[in-house]
Amino acid sequence: MAGGEPPIGTQAMLSLDGLRALIEALAERGYQVLGPTVRDGAIVYDEVAKLADLPSGWTDQQDAGRYRLERRTDNALFGYAVGPQSWRRFLHPPIERMWRAHRTEDGFAIDATAVEAEPSKFAFLGVRACEIHAIAIQDKVLVEGPYVDTGYQRRRRDNFLVAVNCGQAGGTCFCASMNTGPKVDAGFDLALTELLDESDHRFLIEVGSVAGAEVLSALRHHAASPEDIAAADAVVARTAGSMGRVLDTKGLKELLQSNPTHPRWDDVAARCLSCANCTMVCPTCFCTTVEDHSDLTGQTAERVRRWDSCFTADFSWIHGGSVRPETKSRYRQWITHKLASWIDQFGTSGCVGCGRCVTWCPVGIDITVEAAAIRATPATSTETDHGRT
Amino acid sequence: MAERRRPRLAVWKFASCDGCQLSLLDCEDELLAVADAVEIAYFPEASSVMAKGPYDLSLVEGSITTAHDAERVHKIRRQSKFLVTIGACATAGGIQALRNFADVNEFVAAVYASPQYIKTLATSTPISSHVKVDFELNGCPIDRSQLLEVISAFLAGRKPAIGNHTVCIECKLRGTVCVMVQGTPCLGPVTHAGCGAICPSFNRGCYGCFGPKERPNTASLAAEWLKLGATPRDLHRVFRTFNAAAEPFRQEADAHGD
Structure with missing residues (x-):
């Protein structure tokens, strides 16, 4: 590994062991690592502490009003489409107390101690291109307008995103119609493309931010070859060609x-x-x-x-x-x-x-x-x- | 602060199992706060002291199934500033409203050794069919934190923060994966929220204990149940439980014979 941090845009290769180290590196940096895991018959986003928490060898069959998990023929970790609920659950939580007040002699006072301390900063592992676009839309609505949601703003400021380029489209996917995927193009710290064949299981990893570069520099990796990059591009191209749905957005x-x-x-x-x-x-x-x-x-x-x-x-x-x-x-x-x-x-x-x-x-x-x-x-x-x- | 007169609370029972009023006694940690905040003036389940009206807040459990009760509820209304019905019996007629779809005399003959002593109406009806009701709290049984919310709201003179949306929203708030989309028929999409979506969190479909949501589309849900393998008889029975006489559920049950 060369000295210094890799520049933004760097593409490198990471082994399965490197992915394990990535999860650990994020936890060491104080992030609560959230990623895909199997629960209640679905691949949901929840806490991920180790490689074994990821949905190895599982995929999702999705259609209108139908979802079921199925076994894959390989051990892909990201071989599914998207979870039942999005990352919004963590950035814009379903229930949030705004304030609490108590009665005083002559009125009421806001109870400052009741404002909950921010528990942790989130690292999301396995964010899809469509989801990054969705987060960008929520940023626009909740932070970039005249009325800022300060809780959301704080959670986003501390947010680390490990994106994944989709290896297969789900039955109800149509990101290609919306120009939001399947390849991640911006808005991430690190982006993975899972490369899997009989002999090898590894990831092409791309640096998307200074924070991402710092994390990658702490992981054992090596330079990506033109063949590696071509293989990763082929994964995304194959996914783009197999969308389950189409939405004509013209007019x-x-x-x-x-x-x-x-x-x-x-x-x-x-x-x-x-x-x-x-x-x-x-x-x-x-x-x-x-x-x-x-x-x-x-x-x-x-x-x-x-x-x-x-x-x-x-x-x-x-x-x-x-x-x-x-x-x-x-x-x-x-x-x-x-x-x-x-x-x-x-x-x-x-x-x-x-x-x-x-x-x-x-x-x-x-x-x-x-x-x-x-x-x-x-x-x-x-x-x-x-x-x- | 000057001592304010404590509001007077009364708890009334009609045809019911007592489960809903027991949820008030089941409040445990909050029970003493309730007893502090209000004067429990009439609550035979809890106290032998039965003070006369008028009452600031009456909680009414149970349905009207006798001529005597049909008169008694009017007296209660006259003595109550606010009247809140609690539970499926009081809000919809309860499980005993199954008599509405059959011959009550046959039931009486089947159950009682000396049916001639039984005087009962042919139907079980909600309190709101007889008197004006200020708020209805759904559930079989009711949720005790919702009950506390209703009591707190009436004491503070505010509207209870209790939505009339679906159980689905409760599943999503708590992060439960939809069981229906995974193949288990569920009444959640037509059922009033309030329980906190308990059954789907145990991977079971909703049983509709809280009755119909606002503007439920039971016909569309029933069509999907059939696609998932349910029979018309299943549909008939699932809509004929604790809220059988709630109009949208009654109609949907009827649509699937028996």
């Missing part, structure tokens, strides 16, 4: 925004459960509600923030009732925001093509199919006034 924003009265909304509402699973698993959804609680004695109160969804009636409840009482209007709101008005709001689509909303819909409603159905029979211009339902 999609205008298409959805000009079809508020399309009959397809009634059709999808007949199937939609308004259960909110799609929004709960989406890596870019960020909506929350706040709940105020007071105790029995009236001496303490707290404000808690928790994930909410545009599929609940409470979400759009204003004085007198819900703005979106019907499932039809909730589904239309969700898909139109995600694929269209998100672009007006944040300059990017809200969809990264990870396929989670398709897989984890209990009745298998498919965002790519619904968008295609609107495209198949778009409204004529006389039918597009927004007020009609």
Whole structure:
């Protein structure tokens, strides 16, 4: 190993033992290492302490409303698509106490000691290209706008990302349609491509940041050969060619925004459960509600923030009732925001093509199919006034 | 601070198993705080002291199954500033509402040695079918932390922070992997949150103990159950449990014969 840290963009080779050392190196640097592991019949993101925690030899079969684990014929560690819930769970936790207060002689005071100390900084192992794009979208929404989510900002500042280039596309993946994968292009500290054949199991590792360079310098590695790089490129190219789904994004924003009265909304509402699973698993959804609680004695109160969804009636409840009482209007709101008005709001689509909303819909409603159905029979211009339902 | 008059709490029982009012006694750590915060004026399950009304908050458990109870609930309403129903019996008629779909006299004849002593109505109905209810707390049984939330909210004069969304949201908040997508039929997508999604966390489908969520699409869920291998009889039975008389569940059970 040469002296000094490898420059950003360096591509090197890491052995299986090197990956083990990577997990240890991150833990030594004070990171809580989170990565893929098998639990409850799925590959979920949770604490990873050792190589054996990774889902060696497992893959996921995903389709609309269906998920099951299957054995692979090899011992790939990253041979699956994406987990049931995204990294959002750690960066933007489902339930977070905003503050707690106690009653005083003449009013109330915020209880400073109740603000929980940040427990740890997170290193994510196995972040996919679509997920990096999703994190970038949440950065834009939660940090780069006028109102900064300081908790999220702190967690992101301390966040170390080890990306993985996808070795196979899942049945509901369509990142190629959304230009968000399968190859990671930016926003990572280190990126791995898993290379596996009968004789060898190793990783091409790419440096994406100064912090990544420092970590790689502590690991035993060697230079990548042109053959290694070609093999890694072939992995990603093969994945790009095997997407389970396609979403035609051409003119999609205008298409959805000009079809508020399309009959397809009634059709999808007949199937939609308004259960909110799609929004709960989406890596870019960020909506929350706040709940105020007071105790029995009236001496303490707290404000808690928790994930909410545009599929609940409470979400759009204003004085007198819900703005979106019907499932039809909730589904239309969700898909139109995600694929269209998100672009007006944040300059990017809200969809990264990870396929989670398709897989984890209990009745298998498919965002790519619904968008295609609107495209198949778009409204004529006389039918597009927004007020009609 | 000047001593404020403690609000007066009453706990009432109609046709029920007592499980929901016992969840108040089951509050353990918080029970003393409850007893401090309110005057427990009427709670026969807990105390032999039965003080007269009026009451600031009445918790009502159980359903209306007799003519006598149908009158008694009006008296309770008149004495109560706020009336909150607790549990599936009080909010939906309970498991005993199965009589609504059969001949109650046949049940009486089958169960009692001397059926002539039994005077009962042909139906079991929720409290809200008889008097105005200020808040309904679902569940069979109710969740005790939700009960504390409701009591705290009424004491503070605020709205209880209790959503009417699905069990699915609770699964996702706690990180439980969806059992239905993995092949296990589950009522979570049509069921009111509140239990904390207990059954899916043990890899079981939801049984619907908390009754229908707001605007449930039971027909779509039932169609998916059939795809997963459930029979129409399974569907009929699964919607005919503790919340059988809740209208969306009643309709879906009817749609699948018996």
